[in-house]
Amino acid sequence: MASAGCGKEGSPPVKGPQPEALPHYQVDTAFQLPSSPTWVRAKKRGHFVVGAKEDQPYLGEKDPATGVYSGFDIEIARMVSASLGLDPQKIVFRTIASANRETALQNGQIDYYVGTYTINANRKKLVGFAGPYYIAGQDLLVRTDENDIKGPQDLKGKRVCSAAGSTPYQRIQQDYPQADLVSYDTYSICVDNLLTYQVDAVTTDDAILIGYAAKAPDELKVVGAPFSQEPYGIGVPRPDNAFRFAIDDALEANEKNGNWKKAYDATLGLSGVPAPTPPPIDRYPAS
Numbered sequence: 001m002a003s004a005g006c007g008k009e010g011s012p013p014v015k016g017p018q019p020e021a022l023p024h025y026q027v028d029t030a031f032q033l034p035s036s037p038t039w040v041r042a043k044k045r046g047h048f049v050v051g052a053k054e055d056q057p058y059l060g061e062k063d064p065a066t067g068v069y070s071g072f073d074i075e076i077a078r079m080v081s082a083s084l085g086l087d088p089q090k091i092v093f094r095t096i097a098s099a100n101r102e103t104a105l106q107n108g109q110i111d112y113y114v115g116t117y118t119i120n121a122n123r124k125k126l127v128g129f130a131g132p133y134y135i136a137g138q139d140l141l142v143r144t145d146e147n148d149i150k151g152p153q154d155l156k157g158k159r160v161c162s163a164a165g166s167t168p169y170q171r172i173q174q175d176y177p178q179a180d181l182v183s184y185d186t187y188s189i190c191v192d193n194l195l196t197y198q199v200d201a202v203t204t205d206d207a208i209l210i211g212y213a214a215k216a217p218d219e220l221k222v223v224g225a226p227f228s229q230e231p232y233g234i235g236v237p238r239p240d241n242a243f244r245f246a247i248d249d250a251l252e253a254n255e256k257n258g259n260w261k262k263a264y265d266a267t268l269g270l271s272g273v274p275a276p277t278p279p280p281i282d283r284y285p286a287s
Helices: 037-045 074-083 098-106 167-175 188-196 206-215 241-254 259-264
Strands: 049-052 060-062 092-093 128-135 138-143 159-163 178-184 200-204 218-222 230-237
Touching: 037 241, 049 074, 049 098, 060 159, 074 230, 074 241, 074 259, 098 128, 098 230, 128 241, 138 167, 138 188, 138 206, 159 167, 159 188, 167 178, 167 200, 178 188, 188 200, 188 206, 188 218, 200 206, 206 218, 230 241, 241 259
Parallel strands: 049 092, 159 178, 159 200
Antiparallel strands: 128 230, 138 200, 138 218
16 A cells, blocks of 8 residues: 555555456447537547546555556546546546645546545535445444444444544544544554554544455454445536536446446455445536
8 A cells, every 4th residue: 555554564465456357348439528628638638537546445546566556436437438438448547635636627637536535515616526426434444353343332442543633533523522532644554553453443434444444354344334424426627517417327327237336346345345236326407
């Protein structure tokens, strides 16, 4: 993992999805979308430029040796590209920090963004969202030998780790004040401390935690039911509604033809958490 916790004794092993288990996405060579300036630029270029995360196991992760991106979000980006007529193997992925996502879309640095990007009303004022393609929620990651923690109600006196200043940190602080809350700059350090018995649980979005569990399924597990709701969407330039609606169509088609589930099973599904039912697409009107 490209993170501060990489290489420590407790770190989950570095491994990725098995290529032979990933879906093959058939490029729709007849697809046209002349009403979308984003698509027209990408078509002339010959590929999409996609913003992503590089440090989230089995979601969006970049191999530091090869520069290759892998994970569920990466597969979502690829299936969309194929449905929109461009070779998914030619996508240029760019790591964009969470704080810079809106600016990157507004300035045309990327065509779309796929990276645990929660749809909310404030962000819709700045960018457009296709999807959602996954509903995440805050949850808890524990060691497989931990049997006392089954949900947030069991955190009294337990050492719980989250990222400093994050929404999950604040939610535990406010709603479960009897937990012994600790924080670090990155979740990877929290996971290192979990594996070395320095903390009892790590909390953030379940999709991220499932990724860590998939890295070390014999040592880590996600427990309980999510106690928040985070709909993940694909960020697009806000004025380009034709592009947004086309991605909605692509997501829906890949959910129906089985590609969505195959992609999940080959990535996040390696944690042992079965694929959920994909959420309904929110085709909110153009504004």
